[in-house]
Amino acid sequence: MRRIGVVVAISGMVATLLLGASASPIHADERVIFGFDGSAGEQGVPAPWAFRRWSPVTGLGEYVAVARVARRDGVPVLCVKSARSGFLVGMNRAVDVTVVRTVSWSWRAEALPKGGNFRERATNDQALQVMFAFDGGKVVSYIWDTTGPAGATGSGLSWQDDVRVIVLRAGTAKLGLWVTERRSLYDDYRKPFDTEPPQLKGVAVQSNSQHTDSSGAGCVGPITLTED
Numbered sequence: 001m002r003r004i005g006v007v008v009a010i011s012g013m014v015a016t017l018l019l020g021a022s023a024s025p026i027h028a029d030e031r032v033i034f035g036f037d038g039s040a041g042e043q044g045v046p047a048p049w050a051f052r053r054w055s056p057v058t059g060l061g062e063y064v065a066v067a068r069v070a071r072r073d074g075v076p077v078l079c080v081k082s083a084r085s086g087f088l089v090g091m092n093r094a095v096d097v098t099v100v101r102t103v104s105w106s107w108r109a110e111a112l113p114k115g116g117n118f119r120e121r122a123t124n125d126q127a128l129q130v131m132f133a134f135d136g137g138k139v140v141s142y143i144w145d146t147t148g149p150a151g152a153t154g155s156g157l158s159w160q161d162d163v164r165v166i167v168l169r170a171g172t173a174k175l176g177l178w179v180t181e182r183r184s185l186y187d188d189y190r191k192p193f194d195t196e197p198p199q200l201k202g203v204a205v206q207s208n209s210q211h212t213d214s215s216g217a218g219c220v221g222p223i224t225l226t227e228d
Contacts, residue, residue, distance in 0.1 A: 029172045030097050034203045034223040036069050036076040044068040045078065045089050053087035055210040064215070072106075072178070072221060075181045078185040078205055080128070081111075083215035086208030088131075089213065095200040100225040101186035104128060107220045109144045114214040116146030118154060118165060123147075126190065127216030130223065132185060135198040138162040140188050144169040144218065153192070178221075185225070 015075055038046030044067045045051050053065045064083035069076050078089060113125035129145040145152075148170020149225060164189060189197040203223055209216045 018170060022107055030100065030227075032093075032100050032225040034093065036078045040069055046076075048093075049078075049089050049091045051089050055086040055208070057072060063210075064226060070167065070219065072219070075221065076218045077221045079217070079219040080207040081217040082127075082207040084210055084213055085226045086116060086125075086206070086210050088129075088204045088206040090202055090204035092202035093200075094135075094202075095225060097186050097189070097200050098177070098198050100227055101184055102182065102225070102226050102228055103132070103185040103223065104180065104182040105221055105223040106178050106180045107144065107218060109175055109216075109218040111215055111217040112144075112146040112172065112175065113209040113212045113216045114146070116209075116210050116214075116216070118143060118145050118147075118167065119152070121211070123212055125209045125212045125214070125216060127207055127209075128218040128220060129204075129208075131204045132189075132207060133201050133204070134189065135201055136162075138193060138198075139164070140190070141165045142168050142183065148173065164188070172190065195220065 036046060040046055043051035046069065051067055063085035064081055065085040065087040066077050066081045067089050070079050071077065109127045112127050115123050116125040117123040118126065126143045126145050129141050131139055131141040133139050134216055139162065143165060145167045148167050150167050150170045152167040154165045169179060186197060205220050207216050
């Protein structure tokens, strides 16, 4: 398998999970919510979310790749745990982010991959990633990295040119605590790619720890897109 880590996941997500998404009209005051309500399926996630594991290849040893829905103040949240593995949970839904430009969510990292560092292929593991895939294959990925630093961005090394990575959190300072994020997804696409964002095709939550032979875990709450 030539491509590894998030590149494999995103390529598979765009090609498999997020094809065929159709857009519904969005009013200026509408919120678009990617929530985790519903009955859990065989892989622990409710439809229309889908679970996909890409590492390790079957037969290469023991691993953990688990997703489940828990509750925080009565609200369903997605909790993931990876050990020597990589997987994502994705949902396809087309959204016009030129209308609903701002994304927000809360997340909590519970365990960070030992020595994880997104800037190096050999250590490219993160406990949590929240990824947005757009029509045409480009992706904006927000990560909670082990090393960071927070605020770092990347599009080279093990990343493809059409993947923009932004480190929102790094290290253990907020480990075990719920942290709320708020970003202009519109700007985070437009600035690095120097063009207006096309239609959003879907969202995924990812955890991977196969490169560092360690483990990572955390939870993500509903992901909401709003006008501002």
